[in-house]
Amino acid sequence: MSELDEFAEALMGQLSVEIDEEKVIAELAAKIKEDRNFTVEFDGVESVSQGLFPELVQKVNEYMGLEVSGKLSIEYLKLDEFKRLKGKKVFTENGRIFVDKLFEAVAKNDLKKISELIKEDTAKFLVYSTYVKSYISKISTTYGDYLDSRIYLNRFILDDYPRIILYKQGPPYESKAESVKSGYFGAMKMTILEEIVHSVQSNLHRLNVEAVMQVNTINEELAKIILELDSKTVTELTEYLQLQLVPDEFQIAKKANLFFMLNPDNFITNVMGPDVMTYTHVEIDPKISELVPSLEEIYKKWLKPIQAQHAIFTTMEGMAEFVVQQILRDDSDFQNYLSTFVGTNYSDYSVKKSIGKEFTQQVFDVYDKDAFVKLIANPPNTKELKDPQLYLNRIK
Numbered sequence: 001m002s003e004l005d006e007f008a009e010a011l012m013g014q015l016s017v018e019i020d021e022e023k024v025i026a027e028l029a030a031k032i033k034e035d036r037n038f039t040v041e042f043d044g045v046e047s048v049s050q051g052l053f054p055e056l057v058q059k060v061n062e063y064m065g066l067e068v069s070g071k072l073s074i075e076y077l078k079l080d081e082f083k084r085l086k087g088k089k090v091f092t093e094n095g096r097i098f099v100d101k102l103f104e105a106v107a108k109n110d111l112k113k114i115s116e117l118i119k120e121d122t123a124k125f126l127v128y129s130t131y132v133k134s135y136i137s138k139i140s141t142t143y144g145d146y147l148d149s150r151i152y153l154n155r156f157i158l159d160d161y162p163r164i165i166l167y168k169q170g171p172p173y174e175s176k177a178e179s180v181k182s183g184y185f186g187a188m189k190m191t192i193l194e195e196i197v198h199s200v201q202s203n204l205h206r207l208n209v210e211a212v213m214q215v216n217t218i219n220e221e222l223a224k225i226i227l228e229l230d231s232k233t234v235t236e237l238t239e240y241l242q243l244q245l246v247p248d249e250f251q252i253a254k255k256a257n258l259f260f261m262l263n264p265d266n267f268i269t270n271v272m273g274p275d276v277m278t279y280t281h282v283e284i285d286p287k288i289s290e291l292v293p294s295l296e297e298i299y300k301k302w303l304k305p306i307q308a309q310h311a312i313f314t315t316m317e318g319m320a321e322f323v324v325q326q327i328l329r330d331d332s333d334f335q336n337y338l339s340t341f342v343g344t345n346y347s348d349y350s351v352k353k354s355i356g357k358e359f360t361q362q363v364f365d366v367y368d369k370d371a372f373v374k375l376i377a378n379p380p381n382t383k384e385l386k387d388p389q390l391y392l393n394r395i396k
Contacts, residue, residue: 008114029160065369079156083107123223143191186337211309318356
């Protein structure tokens, strides 16, 4: 087996827990359909979502004071299709085709194709395989997503979860079906509402894409620098960073280990902690700078776009979380979702800390629904996220 083949296997191995979980869900769904004692039927995801959609659009219109586009629609994706959609959510200036091919290969578990892609552009593979691991590892807990005027619902989960939840509760099924059905409706309301909110965040989405593209371009630059290091430097840096030793015949693996360690998304954030999001400069270990002289400059370039992306994404997610909780706070279906699907209650769920949600709440307390217009048009920076009064002083 070649080194590239082993790399492909390693990537899929890192997704093995998720893939095994997908198999368990699929097998359990099939078992339930064959069980003659289980006769409860749930409405399909299409009919439920289309029935809920108009009212939820109206609720967002009224609560946020923002007009939801009449072009907004819902599409329904099977598991492989949803994985490919996640690839579309990876924003890049020059890697669109590569990323799409990589997510396609992973969705199909095509080790040969993954190996070919590593050979085609190792730097891009190092950068974008991190997205594969982080995005696809969350597929079985992701109900929906939004992109380009469409809400995408994950059929793999939503089609079978009501039956699975009820089946796990055990017989008699009929007496417990109504609460699960209600919870299913609550899950759909939450998912669709969240994505409707994302659909009105056009300016934030644009700014987020621009920042992510810059971050990915910088990470590609770093990957190329690492791949061009000579063997002596690679060995010395590996030993200095106390990374796991790799046999000399696996040169790409040795350099990949260095990239994954020195990638600023990992190295700076993990070493310096979350406060790096408010730093104006970065100083790194002189020994590392000596071995990779361009590294400090790479990190400096990375700070501005990653801070912009962090602030914008936190605002986007926090706003959606805040609006969903406010609209559904007295909704019995949502409360049943929390109890039957999540195993919690609204009180415990609503008090969970979230920087973006709490920031939105403070701006909302001052400006009411005008807060959403202000946040979308003029998002906070990372320092303002930590201290909302700075933001309020700036925009008044």
